[in-house]
Amino acid sequence: MTLKRSRSDSNEKTVEYIKKKIRTIDSPEKSINLYHCLNELGDHSLVEQIQKCLKSGKIKEATISSSQWSAVVCVLLTSEEDLDEFCLDKFVKAKNKHKNMEVLQKLLPVIKESRSVQLSNCGVTDEGCAALVSALRSNPSHLRELNLSGNEIGDSGVTLLSAGLADPHCKLEKLWLRDCGITDEGCAALASALTSNPSHLGHLSLTGNKLGNSVNLLSDVLQNPHCKLEKLWLNDCDIKDEGCAALASALRSNPSHLRQLNLSLNKIGDSGVTLLSAVLKDPRCKLEILRLRDCGITDEGCAALASALRSNPSHLRRLDLSWNKKGDLGVKLLCAGLKNPHCKLEELQLRDCGITDEGCVALASALRSNSSLLRHLNLTGNKLGKSGVKLLKDNPHYKLETVYC
Incomplete structure (x- = not known):
């Protein structure tokens, strides 16, 4: 604790x-x-x-x-x-739900006075959510961060929490709900609450919940001009083309706030990445971190991203395309965007992408053309030979600080 x-x-x-x-x-x-x-x-x-x-x-x-x-x-x-942070992560054993509730009830006075409450993997259920909401309603403007990740609160628990989020006095800025068993119903309740009170929440994580097409409801929130969401984590949420299309449409309507987007482990494929790349081209888009691990991206998706980097290269700082089997051709296409002198990409993750020494040659060429960009490059799990590794590690003109091969 x-x-x-x-x-x-x-x-x-x-x-x-x-x-x-x-x-x-x-x-x-x-x-x-x-x-x-x-x-x-x-x-x-x-x-x-x-x-x-x-x-x-x-x-x-x-x-x-x-x-x-x-x-x-x-x-x-x-x-x-003031109590700045109260953290009970993994401290209360999930095996004994009755004891968890007993402890949680005793700690409510402290939770109510805290600005940050961390209760991940504590065996909190929908009953615990009801107790939390009751405490937080008495002091809704104090809490700024709430982490309930890894608790089986389900749709009923999220619905209870959403009633608190809809309170106009609620000033919650960060909410983590990773692996909480949330589906369409809970997503709808959350979207409704954020539509009612959209101006404070800046960081939302729904990672590991099977949202599917219900992510369309969150897209409606993103379109709200009062929405201030800067970080959105939706990795492993069963999102496919349709959900990606809805997100892209929302970001085109209101592109200037979001700074981080994580869609890893969703099978959005090249069509989804192409839609997102169109958003990246918008000069109003300020996205700095984009994570697309294991999304089924191939050469076509890399070409779309490269085009986006050429059109609007100055904001994206971190790009993660690990575990997409794009191979050397995909990397060559991506490097066409990296060569842009205005490109400010600092971190590029390309783990286990089927890259060989041929891809390393393309990366080395991009670094020579724009040696001020990359600081961190990860090529772990690719089929690199000694010559490819040497090209990237032994050039004093590059500004690379870390290279993993």
């Missing part, structure tokens, strides 16, 4: 605070059994341990009883400073 604060109270002050609270606390909202807490602590060793962990930022995984969790909450609530 990671806890970040700007400072921590002294042990003595904390113990005195707890003693005082035993006599005065009457808030059912905090629901902390302080008397039981001090009874079990005895010499206050756990309070001291928690304070030490607060300063170091870590609490090691251990078996913590109900009253000890109360002690954790109590110590966290004693500080006069």
Whole structure:
């Protein structure tokens, strides 16, 4: 468990605070059994341990009883400073869902006061989402980051969360929902919430959810002129041509905000990449990072990307085309775009793409024509010989900082 604060109270002050609270606390909202807490602590060793962990930022995984969790909450609530981050990633075991809920209920007062809440792989279900939404609704303008990745919250959990996101007072900026079992229904609820309150969320990850064509609903959000989404991760979401077409259409309507797009592990193929390349050509497009790992891209898709790099070369900084079997011809086509003197690409990932020394010759030629561009090049898993590797690694005129072959 990671806890970040700007400072921590002294042990003595904390113990005195707890003693005082035993006599005065009457808030059912905090629901902390302080008397039981001090009874079990005895010499206050756990309070001291928690304070030490607060300063170091870590609490090691251990078996913590109900009253000890109360002690954790109590110590966290004693500080006069704001709690910047509350992280329980993988700390609560998913095997015991009843205990997870019990712990989550105790931690709600702390979660409500946190700006960043990290609860990935904690066994949170739709019931936990209901508890979280209840707490966050009482203080919706405080939370800025929420990570529920790896929890089986499903469509019902996302629907509950979406009700909170639709609140005009909600100022959430980053939301991670990777591998949460979300399908069409949950995507629809999320899209509806973001349509109602689109101006704050800047980072959304829905990686590993089988959205399919329901990504069209998110495309409607992207078209909203008030949408401020800058980072969108949709890798391994079962998106195909139709979904890619909808995303491309949305980005053509409102191209200036998105900075990062991850569509890896979706079989969008050359047709999908061609549609996205048309967006990249738009001078208003400010996309800096594009990840298209294992998307079924061949020579045709590489030609479209190269054309985009020639037309609007100055914004894209990172391009990942790993695990697409485009071979040497695809790389040669791509290099035609890299030779543009205005190209600012700094990182190029081409892992396991069937490239040989012939492709290395094309890359070396592009680097000679525009030696100021690439800093990081990854060609791991390709069929390179010694001559190809030498071409890329032994030229002092290149500005490459890392080369993986």
